[in-house]
Amino acid sequence: MLVLAAIGPVTTGYRIMLFIHIIAVVVAFAPLWLTPVLLRLTAAGDKAAADALDVSILRFSLPGLAVAGIIGCGLVGMSEKQFAFADPWVSTAVILWIILMAVLVVVARPAIKAFRDGDASARGKVMMSTGIGHLILLVMVFLMIFKPGS
Numbered sequence: 356m357l358v359l360a361a362i363g364p365v366t367t368g369y370r371i372m373l374f375i376h377i378i379a380v381v382v383a384f385a386p387l388w389l390t391p392v393l394l395r396l397t398a399a400g401d402k403a404a405a406d407a408l409d410v411s412i413l414r415f416s417l418p419g420l421a422v423a424g425i426i427g428c429g430l431v432g433m434s435e436k437q438f439a440f441a442d443p444w445v446s447t448a449v450i451l452w453i454i455l456m457a458v459l460v461v462v463a464r465p466a467i468k469a470f471r472d473g474d475a476s477a478r479g480k481v482m483m484s485t486g487i488g489h490l491i492l493l494v495m496v497f498l499m500i501f502k503p504g505s
Contacts, residue, residue: 369433376426383419384492386411390485394478397470405471408481412467416488417459424452443504448495455491458484 389411396404431438431445438445466480 366433369430372426372430372433376423376430379419379423379426381419383416383423384488386416387485387488387492390481394470394481398475398478409467409471412459412463417456417464420452420456420459424449424456427452438502438505442502444498444502448498451491451495451498455488458487463488 390408393404393408393411397408428440428449431440440446440449462480463484466477466484469477470481
């Protein structure tokens with residue numbers, strides 16, 4: 356574990372937190388990859404797909420994303436001063452996490468509910484928020500692997 360070796364002695368608690376962080380990221384972002392398929396099925400009148408869209412984003416992505424961010428901040432705190440919130444990659448990741456949470460809560464959540472209830476014009480907002488989520492995921496993975504500025 357080259358990355359773990361870079362932060363000095365790694366405790367079992369740190370490894371558990373890192374495991375939870377990675378699982379939470381998977382739970383948060385996996386449903387976003389299903390959104391285009393579920394939107395197509397919902398537009399075709401599939402009520403089960405509409406319910407699945409609602410459940411996947413609102414009950415899995417949002418809580419998973421919240422847990423991933425909180426645990427990520429905890430990992431920075433547990434890193435024995437190897438990483439700090441003042442590091443450019445950490446502060447950028449935190450800002451991106453806040454932006455993504457805001458997009459999902461303020462844009463995607465109401466758009467998904469409107470689309471589920473038959474408002475076809477909300478489809479664009481759902482797709483836009485999904486695309487923003489994908490882009491932010493890629494940027495955050497880059498930041499966490501390459502840690503620019505540290």
